Amino acid sequence: MTREIELLWGLREPGRRGPKPKLNREGVVRAAVAVADAEGLEGVSMQRVARELGYTTMSLYRHVDSKEDLLVLMVDAAMAQDPPEPRADGDWRAGIQAWVSGCREMYRHHPWVVFAAVFGPPLGPNGLRWMEAGLRELVGAGLTTADAVQVLMTVSGVVRDTCRIELDMRRAAEAAGSTLAERERAHARSLGRVVTPERFPTIAAMLDDGVMTAADTAAPAAPTDDMSFSLERILDGVEVYVERQRRPEASAR
Incomplete structure (x- = not known):
């Protein structure tokens, strides 16, 4: 290195x-x-x-x-764009959300980055600034630096892979001469031909719920527009873990 x-x-x-x-x-x-x-x-x-x-x-x-x-x-x-500044209110969850938004903006501006090989943590001045900003929020939540590194790897991996999937989907749609929304609806229709409640009950329920489709006047959310649920559950886990660490006698019961 x-x-x-x-x-x-x-x-x-x-x-x-x-x-x-x-x-x-x-x-x-x-x-x-x-x-x-x-x-x-x-x-x-x-x-x-x-x-x-x-x-x-x-x-x-x-x-x-x-x-x-x-x-x-x-x-x-x-990664030359400045990462989020420390929050005056100490809201670490909002800080991580801002960090994720900044990463997503960077990947959308430079989509090729999601395909660049990753051989370890960032070593350059810009990469280290972003790493510092993310770790700062997680350590502020009450994690040790070692635990914060693990969580930041998870969060950054989710953002990077989701952006890569979205880019692949958009490229496939463009190659087929359609929009992402049209391709999503076509995908759902194709699945509907082979998915039965008897064999794939959960996927059938998903299709019935319209998870992969939208009204003709609306486009399905792109993967990176619909990350909030996953991100919030990761942060919920951090919050619960920190609380348990602060009350070891409660977690031992």
Whole structure:
């Protein structure tokens, strides 16, 4: 991990003499993020970024050693938006909800990030700012730092995977020439042809309840618009756990 720290914090940039070059690492990363925003992660290559900048591919290697290093820098750059500030009222649940909203906004602005490989906790300056903000709220709830890390991993995983699922659904709908709402309704109709109360009683009840459909004038909620129930139950669990830890004699009964 030492190498990643040096890369993300600019500790490995060679010293230069003379005038500042027109092309620098920040410019390369900025251009790569723009390519990924427009074309997806699969569109990013050293050649493509160089073409975007109007330089040769070899020029990029003076600032970034490899595409792998470039992707590490891109992910941290995508998190440049400021995380939520500490709440004056100490409402940790509202703080986590704001943190989740910020993550969701970042993934929607840079959807390719959900497909970037994750090899561990964030190491870059922007990633660490977001990690600090999330842990701050959970520690404020009464969790130890170790427990707060576990909960933050769960919450961030839910947000990331839900955003990825939504993106996949939207891409599939666009490829079929339909909207997400139309695809949801078509999916429900298809299931209705094979699902019977005798074989799949719970799924049949779900279809009867209209969980996957909506009125023609309304669109079903996108997955990330409907995360509140899951998130609230996770936070309920944190609240109950903290309360039990404060009253060990009660939990022992």
